[in-house]
Amino acid sequence: MEESVKHESCGTGERKSHHSPKTKNNLISRLNRIEGQIRGIKGLIEKDTYCDDVLNQISSVQSALNGVSKLLLEHHMKSCLIERIQDGENEVIDELLVTIHKLMK
Numbered sequence: 001m002e003e004s005v006k007h008e009s010c011g012t013g014e015r016k017s018h019h020s021p022k023t024k025n026n027l028i029s030r031l032n033r034i035e036g037q038i039r040g041i042k043g044l045i046e047k048d049t050y051c052d053d054v055l056n057q058i059s060s061v062q063s064a065l066n067g068v069s070k071l072l073l074e075h076h077m078k079s080c081l082i083e084r085i086q087d088g089e090n091e092v093i094d095e096l097l098v099t100i101h102k103l104m105k
Contacts, residue, residue, distance in 0.1 A: 015080075017075070017076070017079075017080055019075060023071070023075060026071065027068060027071065027072070030064065030067065030068050030071075031068065033064065034061055034064045034065060034068070037057065037060060037061045037064065038061060040057065041054060041057050041058060041061065044057060069103055073099075073100075073103070076096075077096070080092075081096060
């Protein structure tokens with residue numbers, strides 16, 4: 001299991017998440033692949049590729065983004081959420097519920 005890294009606030013009062021190097025590299029790698037897929041879809045449209053083929057590629061990108069969301073949500077629940085609840089910040093539950101509703105649209 002990856003090490004837990006506490007969230008900290010910067011001077012502006014903004015919350016930050018601090019991922020382990022392994023998690024951060026995994027997220028960046030996934031996002032780089034997704035970025036490449038998006039450029040590929042743009043190229044397909046520029047080449048007037050058959051719509052069904054483009055839609056299948058879009059579905060693939062959506063699935064990849066869902067994977068990134070799941071990974072981030074898991075990390076958030078196992079670290080940030082637990083720490084904030086332990087710090088007495090129970091409003092984080094409502095924040096999480098709003099986020100989950102957005103993800104499930």
